[in-house]
Amino acid sequence: xxxxxxxxxxxxxxxxxxxxxxxxxxxxxxxxxxxxxxxxxxxxxxxxxxxxxxxxxxxxxxxxxxxxxxxxxxxxxxxxxxxxxxxxxxxxxxxxxxxxxx
Numbered sequence: 001x002x003x004x005x006x007x008x009x010x011x012x013x014x015x016x017x018x019x020x021x022x023x024x025x026x027x028x029x030x031x032x033x034x035x036x037x038x039x040x041x042x043x044x045x046x047x048x049x050x051x052x053x054x055x056x057x058x059x060x061x062x063x064x065x066x067x068x069x070x071x072x073x074x075x076x077x078x079x080x081x082x083x084x085x086x087x088x089x090x091x092x093x094x095x096x097x098x099x100x101x102x
Contacts (some may be wrong), residue, residue, distance in 0.1 A: 007051060015041075040054075057100075
């Protein structure tokens, strides 16, 4: 199981139009895949842009493809400013899973 964290920029002027699209997409994903997505944003704006984050906890293999299709179907790129950045995390199940960085 993987947790997906997706962040992207939204022009402040487009935020009110984008939010219902993302929420509707997340509702469909929850119904179809059992993954309850979350929608968050960083407080404030910089250069009239907000940073938004979608979180999808405990996703199964193949969910990333379903998410990509849902993003396209919802036409989110029409209201986002730049690329969606996807980060993937997993639970630490054993201390041996950790790779030291030094």
